[in-house]
Amino acid sequence: MFSAYLKYVGSSYHPPAETTKTSTPSTLDRRSRTTATQSTTTTDTDKKSFSQVAVDARKFLNAGYQKLGKVADAATTDQDWHGTIRIQNLDRRALYAIATNHGSLFSATEVKAAKSEVASIEARASKAANPRGTDAAAAAKAAITVLDGAGPEEKASLDWAQRRAAAQVQYQGLAKERHQGRAALSVETDNPVVNHFVKAWSELEKSKAYAQDPASARIEDTPSWSKGVSLWKSLQESQTKTLGRL
Structure with missing residues (x-):
């Protein structure tokens, strides 16, 4: 009886659509991702204002593009996101700043990648459990x-x-x-x-x-x-x- 109810839970509630990844993950991408429930960064974002978190996330992405030798996020692949930029190293708060385009600092491609990464965090945690x-x-x-x-x-x-x-x-x-x-x-x-x-x-x-x-x-x-x-x-x-x- 309840199994039918669970199907209804998944089908009747439709939150704002999440976008998908820019490309299919490679084997290297899958191996490089952690099953942790929350990503980490080298800085503690908890004490920062959300605007500062967004600015720091902008700098983080720019540094990644520089490593790639690319201008902004033009033609960025999943391998680029996780192998070079390493978006998975951003913590949940930074990812949310990008996903919501806080301060209008991020492109549509970056918003899409951040939303996909947030969804992946939950998927990896569920798989690990x-x-x-x-x-x-x-x-x-x-x-x-x-x-x-x-x-x-x-x-x-x-x-x-x-x-x-x-x-x-x-x-x-x-x-x-x-x-x-x-x-x-x-x-x-x-x-x-x-x-x-x-x-x-x-x-x-x-x-x-x-x-x-x-x-x-x-x-x-x-x-x-x-x-x-x-x-x-x-x-x-x-x-x-x-x-x-x-």
Whole structure:
């Protein structure tokens, strides 16, 4: 029963589209990538402003292009990104700065590469947690760990809150199926926006149970989903006003 629900989790919620890599990874690329849940850099970005993180990321990419002997990101291949530029060495916060084109410092190609790398971090973590493909719950738990390791700017986004809620619901359902009679590991969060979205998935199941056409039920139509979006908007407005007074 729950397996069908999990398929719905994956099919009914569509976050902003992620772009794909610029080319197919080579064998060398695959070997050079780590299975860690979060990339690292030689500097500590936690204490920097997000604008400074973006500037440093811009410098990092420029240094990579210089090594390649190329102008900006013209015709950059996957081998270039991971073998020479080594975009995988950027931490999650720097990748998010590029992926969101913070400060309008990055090109469309760079944004695409950063989004792909962020997606790869989660994929590698899930694969490492479930190498044989026999423990989907472990893979889902690893995905949550990656999401929880995001920087404050990413965690403040609506997309992150919605994906974090979907990952939590997926893990709890998988763990319940795999370990019947045992409680799943705690993956709850004190993020109120995420909690609204988690509750929305339960409301969706109830609405499907009473609907004449269950397939027509949409999570976006649940009360808690609307509350989550409204709360997120109010938090964004509050933050904008606060920054405006500084």
